[in-house]
Amino acid sequence: MAQMTYREAVKTAMAEELRRDQRVLFMGEDIADMGGSQGVSKGMLAEFGPGRIRNTPISEEGIVGAAVGAAMSGLRPIVEIMYMDFTSMAMDPIVGQAAKWRYMTGGQVTIPVTIRTQGGAGWQSGSQHASMLESWFTHIPGLKVVMTSQPDDARLLLKAAIRDENPVLFIEHRDCYPRKGEVGEDPEEVGELGVGRKLREGTDCTIVCWGGMPWAALEAAEQLEAEDGISLEIIDPRTLQPFDLGIVLESVRKTNRCVIAHEAVTFGGFGAEIAALVQEHAFDHLDAPVLRVGEKWAPVPFAPVLEDYVVPGKAEIIEAVRSVAYATA
Amino acid sequence: MAASPKSTSSAKSKSAAAKADETVAPNPRSKSGAKPLGDTKGRADADAYGEHATFAKGKRPSDKLKPAELVQIYRTMLLARRFEEHVVDQFREGNLPGFVHVAIGQEGIAAGVGHALPEGDIIASTHRAHAHIIARGSSVEALMAEMMGRITGVCQGKGGSMHLADMSRNVVGANGVVGSGVPMMTGVALAQKELATGNIAVAFYGDGATSQGNVHEGMNLAQIWELPVLFICENNRYAESTPSWQTVPIDDLTLRGAAHGMKTFAVDGNDVLAMYDTTTVAAEYARSGKGPVYIVAETQRLSGHYVGDAEVYRPKGEAKAARAGDPIPAFRTEMLTRKVKESDVKAVEAEVEETMERAVEASLAADFPPAEDAMKHVYAEYPYQGPVLGA
Numbered sequence: 001m002a003q004m005t006y007r008e009a010v011k012t013a014m015a016e017e018l019r020r021d022q023r024v025l026f027m028g029e030d031i032a033d034m035g036g037s038q039g040v041s042k043g044m045l046a047e048f049g050p051g052r053i054r055n056t057p058i059s060e061e062g063i064v065g066a067a068v069g070a071a072m073s074g075l076r077p078i079v080e081i082m083y084m085d086f087t088s089m090a091m092d093p094i095v096g097q098a099a100k101w102r103y104m105t106g107g108q109v110t111i112p113v114t115i116r117t118q119g120g121a122g123w124q125s126g127s128q129h130a131s132m133l134e135s136w137f138t139h140i141p142g143l144k145v146v147m148t149s150q151p152d153d154a155r156l157l158l159k160a161a162i163r164d165e166n167p168v169l170f171i172e173h174r175d176c177y178p179r180k181g182e183v184g185e186d187p188e189e190v191g192e193l194g195v196g197r198k199l200r201e202g203t204d205c206t207i208v209c210w211g212g213m214p215w216a217a218l219e220a221a222e223q224l225e226a227e228d229g230i231s232l233e234i235i236d237p238r239t240l241q242p243f244d245l246g247i248v249l250e251s252v253r254k255t256n257r258c259v260i261a262h263e264a265v266t267f268g269g270f271g272a273e274i275a276a277l278v279q280e281h282a283f284d285h286l287d288a289p290v291l292r293v294g295e296k297w298a299p300v301p302f303a304p305v306l307e308d309y310v311v312p313g314k315a316e317i318i319e320a321v322r323s324v325a326y327a328t329a
Numbered sequence: 330m331a332a333s334p335k336s337t338s339s340a341k342s343k344s345a346a347a348k349a350d351e352t353v354a355p356n357p358r359s360k361s362g363a364k365p366l367g368d369t370k371g372r373a374d375a376d377a378y379g380e381h382a383t384f385a386k387g388k389r390p391s392d393k394l395k396p397a398e399l400v401q402i403y404r405t406m407l408l409a410r411r412f413e414e415h416v417v418d419q420f421r422e423g424n425l426p427g428f429v430h431v432a433i434g435q436e437g438i439a440a441g442v443g444h445a446l447p448e449g450d451i452i453a454s455t456h457r458a459h460a461h462i463i464a465r466g467s468s469v470e471a472l473m474a475e476m477m478g479r480i481t482g483v484c485q486g487k488g489g490s491m492h493l494a495d496m497s498r499n500v501v502g503a504n505g506v507v508g509s510g511v512p513m514m515t516g517v518a519l520a521q522k523e524l525a526t527g528n529i530a531v532a533f534y535g536d537g538a539t540s541q542g543n544v545h546e547g548m549n550l551a552q553i554w555e556l557p558v559l560f561i562c563e564n565n566r567y568a569e570s571t572p573s574w575q576t577v578p579i580d581d582l583t584l585r586g587a588a589h590g591m592k593t594f595a596v597d598g599n600d601v602l603a604m605y606d607t608t609t610v611a612a613e614y615a616r617s618g619k620g621p622v623y624i625v626a627e628t629q630r631l632s633g634h635y636v637g638d639a640e641v642y643r644p645k646g647e648a649k650a651a652r653a654g655d656p657i658p659a660f661r662t663e664m665l666t667r668k669v670k671e672s673d674v675k676a677v678e679a680e681v682e683e684t685m686e687r688a689v690e691a692s693l694a695a696d697f698p699p700a701e702d703a704m705k706h707v708y709a710e711y712p713y714q715g716p717v718l719g720a
Contacts, residue, residue: 025523051523057553062512062546069516072501073451074524077516092543096506097513104492105502106485107706141707141716165709194718246719281720 002185007177009151010040010116013158014078016187018048021076024162027054027063028080028116037082038118038177060089064115068098068167071113078162083129084119084171087136098167099142110165114158120174120212120263121311127299130307132211132264137169138240138273144193145241147171149214151181153238156191163190173263175212196244198251202233205321206251208274209261210237213293213317217261220317228327240270248274249282256287257324261317266294288324293317379583379595379625382607390445390609391602396669402444402601403664404677406436406657409460411685412469416459416476416490420636424693425477427489428505430457434599434631437656438563439464441604442531446612449528451499451517453510456491457563458503461533467495470688479695486698487706499528507568508538511560512547518558518621529557529615537568539585540576548621552589555620559611560586562623563598565630570642586623598626599656602663629654 004012017024026041026048032055035042045053056063060081067077081087087094098111121130137145144166146157154176161168199214200221209217214236221232233251237244252258258278260271275290296310321327384390394402413433419425432439435457442452443464454461463469467483475482476490483495494502501517504510514532521528538544539562551558564582566573579585586593592614596607604626611622629651633640640648665671705711 023524054554057546057549059546059549061543062515062550065509065512065543065547066516066519066550069453069501069513069518069530070520070523071516072513073517073520075516075520092506092509093512097504097509101502102709103706104484104488105494105496105706106483106487108484108494108496109501110709144708144715194715242713242715242718244719245717249720277717277720 001182003180004151004183005177006151006154006172006179006181007038007040009155009181009183010158010172011042011044012183013155013162014041015044015047017159017162018044018052020187023074024076024078025052025054026078026080027056027067029056029058029082031055031080036080038174041080060086061093064090064093065097067113067115068093068101068111071111071167072101072109076112076162078114078116081115081117084117084133085128085131087117087133094137094143094167094169095140099140103142111167112165113167114161114164114170115167116158116170116172118172118174121295121300121307123174124302124304124307126302130300132173132262134171134211134240134262135264135268135270138270142167143241144168144239145171146193146239147173147210148238149173149176149210149212149236150197150199151179152183153191153197155183156189157193157238160191160193164193168193171211173212175215179215193239194242194244195239196235196237196247198233198247199236200232200234202231202255204231204255205257205259205325206233206235206248206255207259207261207317207321208235208237208248210240211263213261213263213312216314217317220314220321223314224318224321228322228325230321230325230327232321243274245277245281248278252278252282253285256285258286258290259293259317259320259324260290261293261312261320263312264294265297266292267297269294288326291320291324293320378581379593381596382594382610384606389602389606391605396667396673398444399664399667399669400673400677402440402605403660403674404681405440405443405464406601406660407678407681408469408684409436409439409463410657411681412463412473413459415473415685415689417636419477419689427476427491429476429490429636430634431632431636432457432460432630434651434655435563435565435628436460437601437660438561438598438604438626438628441598441601442561442608445605445608446529446531449499449526450531450612451501451514451521451528452531452533453501453514453517454493454503454533455510455535455538456503456505456507457535458493459490462493462495462498462500462503465495465498465500467498467500469684470691471495473688474692474695477692477695478697479692480698480702481692481695485702508534508541508544510534511538511544512550514558515547515551515556518551518556519554521557522554527616529559529612531559531561533561533563535568536562536564536566536573536577536582537571538562539582540568545589548586548589548591548623551621552591555618557615557618558621559608559615560621560623562625563628564625565628567630567634569634570638572642582625583623586625589623591621591623592619593623593625595625596627598628599654599659601656601660631655
């Protein structure tokens with residue numbers, strides 16, 4: 001095991017797969033000399049060369065489209081979309097092409113493409129560089145969606161995504177990049193998509209959260225324990241599609257309470273799907289309504305005071321958990 | 330002003346010139362002597378624009394085609410034509426559902442390209458795909474069955490007309506989204522280069538698609554990476570119902586390829602041998618590692634955008650006049666001047682009739698897929714355990 005940041009874990013996963021399989025290549029904007037806008041791929045150009053670490057023009061639709069074509073003819077491309085907001089520029093190749101091509105052809109092709117992107121508020125990057133849009137993609141049959149918060153999971157699940165025969169969207173939250181953790185070193189070790197992880201054992205309330213929110217939930221749990229005596233169980237589903245409902249139900253049947261937290265706008269978010277599933281499968285176990293924590297109904301604003309107001313964090317989690325535990329005044 | 334009377338006439342001013350030729354859509358932008366878009370004579374317009382592949386006398390690649398090969402090219406064109414005529418009939422009879430776009434009149438491009446490329450080369454088509462795919466040797470029975478939604482269809486009934494694909498013939502597929510095949514084939518070409526297969530990729534698209542961003546993003550990538558890919562624009566002068574002159578501010582579409590620094594050719598797509606020659610030269614160029622080639626092939630749609638289109642947008646008589654440029658009878662005449670025996674032509678005509686009748690009959694008799702097949706092929710795994718696990 002080695003101590004490394006989430007950022008390094010993502011790079012390690014890509015480098016291991018590039019070493020392992022000549023068919024893997026990595027393309028995106030500014031990923032070569034610069035190492036990507038978040039510095040994830042720093043140094044990869046030197047090891048793998050410009051043929052496999054391909055700097056591209058600013059053409060999200062073109063590069064994802066090309067990656068889809070390359071994937072159906074024998075390569076296993078990884079594409080980086082610099083900010084999650086820019087996936088809107090590549091919706092046709094992701095949603096209209098990658099997700100459907102195998103289906104429409106009656107299974108004649110596979111599309112083993114991994115699309116990495118990142119986002120998240122809290123950096124005053126304004127409305128066009130901070131959105132979390134995972135629910136756009138969890139709604140699309142044919143796609144898999146990974147959104148994992150821990151460094152070791154980032155490595156193992158990105159490797160799994162690259163080896164997967166389907167198009168996989170791998171979403172990184174910006175808050176995770178500097179987080180450190182113990183990460184394995186066996187290049188053959190690989191994760192499994194569709195298996196959630198319990199990040200904290202608890203008895204009074206379950207919180208299902210992803211992206212950067214598990215880090216906020218971990219801090220909230222300490223405060224709730226100390227101030228309210230509430231024991232919070234934290235579930236990071238790690239992949240949203242396929243979704244490990246089993247781990248959520250098991251927890252909810254124990255705690256009888258459920259909060260769902262994501263940074264994306266609450267209304268119509270993926271949390272709504274989880275809330276529906278929990279009431280459908282564990283209605284009799286619930287002692288309180290399922291609550292959701294997410295962004296208010298506004299684009300992410302620029303000024304820190306405005307951004308803080310819209311974007312959820314530890315305080316909103318604490319408030320929601322107290323509410324379902326009937327610990328509020 | 331030296332412009333032709335056609336180009337200065339407008340719909341409102343019923344000048345003598347306009348009255349004289351009501352088959353031509355007015356093109357208010359045409360200032361040069363170049364023929365206005367909407368002119369019905371594909372060949373003449375093709376000559377007006379861009380660089381053409383040129384050959385010394387007797388050195389055209391098609392000069393080497395033997396009579397039997399010429400007959401095969403003719404067969405491809407005819408098979409595509411008869412296929413689509415049967416498609417129209419079956420659609421009208423209610424046996425063939427969905428959105429259907431025929432390429433009647435554009436078979437010269439499909440056949441010229443199809444016969445110029447070796448089997449390993451990979452093509453992607455558009456929503457108007459039937460002829461392209463037939464020209465790569467796909468089974469017309471599997472294609473017809475697909476269009477009727479049968480289990481024996483080339484995509485097992487999952488695709489239909491707009492999503493025909495036949496990987497056994499290296500046809501990665503038609504595409505229901507205008508222009509999306511272009512970046513995809515850039516990626517296919519990237520794979521050919523990286524895996525050193527020696528094959529090239531070919532993307533068909535139409536004049537309407539040249540206004541799509543995805544087309545230019547794909548082309549730019551192909552050019553900077555010098556990928557082995559041909560971008561073949563079928564210029565039928567209509568983007569669905571809208572004539573080009575309303576949406577494209579230039580007459581010479583090769584400029585849109587040239588803007589990427591790309592090698593470009595203009596060709597009369599209704600001349601199947603010119604198409605064959607140009608494709609041969611372009612494929613050689615791309616295969617040798619020099620980069621992509623952009624080809625504009627002039628043609629005419631002899632029918633509407635979709636089956637059932639009343640073509641209210643088309644100048645009166647234009648489609649009828651375009652029939653004078655029908656590539657199939659033109660090539661039939663041409664073949665006979667090239668030592669092809671008329672009896673051989675008639676034999677192949679009879680065989681095509683029979684092949685198509687059999688294909689339609691077999692498709693009508695084939696089973697529909699079981700309803701639960703709808704859940705197959707969503708993912709590479711079947712059955713797929715998601716979307717919700719452990720409930």
